[in-house]
Amino acid sequence: xxxxxxxxxxxxxxxxxxxxxxxxxxxxxxxxxxxxxxxxxxxxxxxxxxxxxxxxxxxxxxxxxxxxxxxxxxxxxxxxxxxxxxxxxxxxxxxxxxxxxxxxxxxxxx
Amino acid sequence: xxxxxxxxxxxxxxxxxxxxxxxxxxxxxxxxxxxxxxxxxxxxxxxxxxxxxxxxxxxxxxxxxxxxxxxxxxxxxxxxxxxxxxxxxxxxxxxxxxxxxxxxxxxxxxxxxxxxxxx
Numbered sequence: 001x002x003x004x005x006x007x008x009x010x011x012x013x014x015x016x017x018x019x020x021x022x023x024x025x026x027x028x029x030x031x032x033x034x035x036x037x038x039x040x041x042x043x044x045x046x047x048x049x050x051x052x053x054x055x056x057x058x059x060x061x062x063x064x065x066x067x068x069x070x071x072x073x074x075x076x077x078x079x080x081x082x083x084x085x086x087x088x089x090x091x092x093x094x095x096x097x098x099x100x101x102x103x104x105x106x107x108x109x110x
Numbered sequence: 111x112x113x114x115x116x117x118x119x120x121x122x123x124x125x126x127x128x129x130x131x132x133x134x135x136x137x138x139x140x141x142x143x144x145x146x147x148x149x150x151x152x153x154x155x156x157x158x159x160x161x162x163x164x165x166x167x168x169x170x171x172x173x174x175x176x177x178x179x180x181x182x183x184x185x186x187x188x189x190x191x192x193x194x195x196x197x198x199x200x201x202x203x204x205x206x207x208x209x210x211x212x213x214x215x216x217x218x219x220x221x222x223x224x225x226x227x228x229x
Contacts, residue, residue, distance in 0.1 A: 002154060032214060033213065033214055033215075035214075035215040035216070037155070037216075039155075043221075044205055044219040044220065044221050044222055045147075045155060045205070045219055046219070047215055047216070047217050047218075050210070050213050050214075050215040050217065051213045051214070051215070054213070056217070086154075088154065088155055090155075090157075090215075090216070092214055097169045098157055098169060098170075098171055099145065099147075099157035099160070099216065100157070101154060101155045101156065101157065102154070103154045104154040104155070
């Protein structure tokens with residue numbers, strides 16, 4: 001059971017916009033920024049969004065993040081086949097003194 | 111170019127020990143907190159431990175406390191994870207990751223090393 005809650009799956013057709021939610025608590029998302037990671041099959045996770053809504057260099061602006069209270073979301077617009085991957089949210093938890101992750105959302109491009 | 115390269119994984123029997131290493135390059139290692147994160151086969155990501163720049167502070171997930179020890183050698187640009195009393199549920203790919211303290215994120219990851227605990 002992950003500390004952060006994500007839907008196990010999401011899907012969309014090419015060109016569509018999809019969103020993935022991430023729910024936490026006051027001690028993690030409520031007090032700290034949220035990061036999102038993309039993990040393509042057989043590869044290491046890659047930082048996609050940091051500080052709730054910032055994109056590292058090289059990440060397309062089709063990817064965006066937001067946070068409100070103890071929840072966050074990742075939006076992918078103009079969906080492409082190469083976006084098919086697992087997506088994880090993460091935040092530091094001030095009460096547990098650990099990094100906490102969501103269980104991951106498997107995105108399928110139909 | 112930032113690079114993190116893990117090694118030391120393998121097959122070990124329950125109750126056994128293993129030491130993982132992570133050698134980094136492309137950044138000033140001693141300026142960063144570092145973490146270990148693991149992923150069991152077909153499962154999600156689980157953070158394991160982290161260590162402060164000078165090694166003075168360390169944090170662990172409850173499931174590994176008392177069994178795993180994180181350490182670092184800044185002169186060798188290396189991060190370690192000593193794993194003792196290994197259990198089947200420790201089977202996973204173990205990643206080392208750099209922590210960017212400024213914006214609180216695990217921003218660079220290695221390719222991972224597989225640890226299999228089985229008799």
